[in-house]
Amino acid sequence: MTGKSKQTMQVAQKAFEHFKQGLATGKWQAFFAMLADDFTFTFPQGKYQGSHQGKAIAEEFFTYVSQTFPAGIHVVEVLRVTGNDKTVIFEFRDEGMLRGQPYKNRVAVSFDVCGEKICAYREYFGSDGKSN
């Protein structure tokens, strides 16, 4: 792994820790602090399906996730972490409670790193929300 790739991995790992904390607790400030001003996110389904640019809508989105899962979403297993000098992708299994029903998924999230910030986030679903 080159020096640039190592630095990218370190920034992405730090962001992923804050992301996990946000999912679990609804406390997103540490994650938000790592987002670039022109941060873009892409989400598969629902109200925020598609691509959106800017920190404001990103903060609205992640807050909405925590409102939808008031007991949190918990990353129960990280399956793979794959990165190069620009992008790091985390494949993981997660679980929570959604409207009183158990929620389980496999997810891939792809972070683009710009310096010390995350400039893009793309989320992909690997299951149906019922098994992982």
Place this chain on the structure above:
Amino acid sequence: MTGKSKQTMQVAQKAFEHFKQGLATGKWQAFFAMLADDFTFTFPQGKYQGSHQGKAIAEEFFTYVSQTFPAGIHVVEVLRVTGNDKTVIFEFRDEGMLRGQPYKNRVAVSFDVCGEKICAYREYFGSDGKSN
């Protein structure tokens, strides 16, 4: 990128070309020839949702995909290719016709490489099948 990562990338790129050809044409033989005997695939939804091991069910699955999309699925843009010495992930936009309706998706596929073969494949959906 290290020597091992370069080799892994070359094998994965070759497999991805055959994968694209299979999706577009239904001709999967070149892709199947690159699958390890204990090849495992994980798919998000539908009849083949979950993880499955062995070449036989993999061949059945990819053949089923082509039966479901008789005019093919076409990779219209590769957005990112991210890899290390073991795994390569392709993020792309694809399009096709599903039961007479336009089908569009964003997809991440994660290949694990073992020597000259692909030993695992995990697919993730980044959209809803209607936009990409």
